[in-house]
Amino acid sequence: MSLTAKDKSLITGFWQKISSKADDLGAEALSRMIVVFPATKVYFSHWPDLGPGSPSVKKHGKVIMAAVGDAVGKMNDLVGALSALSDLHAFKMRIDPGNFKTLSHNILVACAVNFPVDFTAEVHVAMDKFLAALGAALSDKYR
Numbered sequence: 001m002s003l004t005a006k007d008k009s010l011i012t013g014f015w016q017k018i019s020s021k022a023d024d025l026g027a028e029a030l031s032r033m034i035v036v037f038p039a040t041k042v043y044f045s046h047w048p049d050l051g052p053g054s055p056s057v058k059k060h061g062k063v064i065m066a067a068v069g070d071a072v073g074k075m076n077d078l079v080g081a082l083s084a085l086s087d088l089h090a091f092k093m094r095i096d097p098g099n100f101k102t103l104s105h106n107i108l109v110a111c112a113v114n115f116p117v118d119f120t121a122e123v124h125v126a127m128d129k130f131l132a133a134l135g136a137a138l139s140d141k142y143r
């Protein structure tokens with residue numbers, strides 16, 4: 001699956017609209033993932049508070065979305081751009097790569113809820129493809 005020129009322009013355009021709210025979107029996506037898919041809590045058990053909007057969740061939501069924003073600028077080589085991060089998730093954090101789909105889903109939900117007008121069906125498809133490609137790139141180092 002590859003991103004078309006149209007996908008890329010929709011993704012870049014949507015990111016420009018949401019980037020100033022990226023930290024909040026990240027916190028909401030991560031909060032939702034932990035609540036709706038509680039099995040994901042196992043990876044964050046070292047945090048003092050995993051509740052929605054807790055300081056750890058907010059801080060890490062910001063970190064995740066900074067990486068997503070960086071990836072928007074590197075759409076032509078996601079595997080190369082995310083190689084070090086893939087290594088970390090595979091061998092240091094040992095995240096089951098199936099979870100990338102789960103977080104992507106929650107990022108889409110956060111985008112839809114907070115940007116209902118801009119998150120058209122067209123943008124939805126493009127962002128879904130982009131996050132799937134990002135998840136695939138993050139899974140690249142697993143084997």
Ligand code: HEM
Pocket residue numbers: 040043044060063064065067068085088089093095099100103104134138
């Ligand atoms: C869109 C997908 C994702 C992106 C862009 C992303 C990005 C990041 C980044 C940038 C870091 C910091 C790495 C560093 O220390 O240099 C990180 C750490 C981490 N990620 Fe991910 N991540 C993603 C998905 C996931 C998923 C699905 C999980 C688990 C369910 C996960 C669990 C973790 C954990 C446990 C850490 C360490 C947290 C800590 O410092 O306490 N990540 N991630």
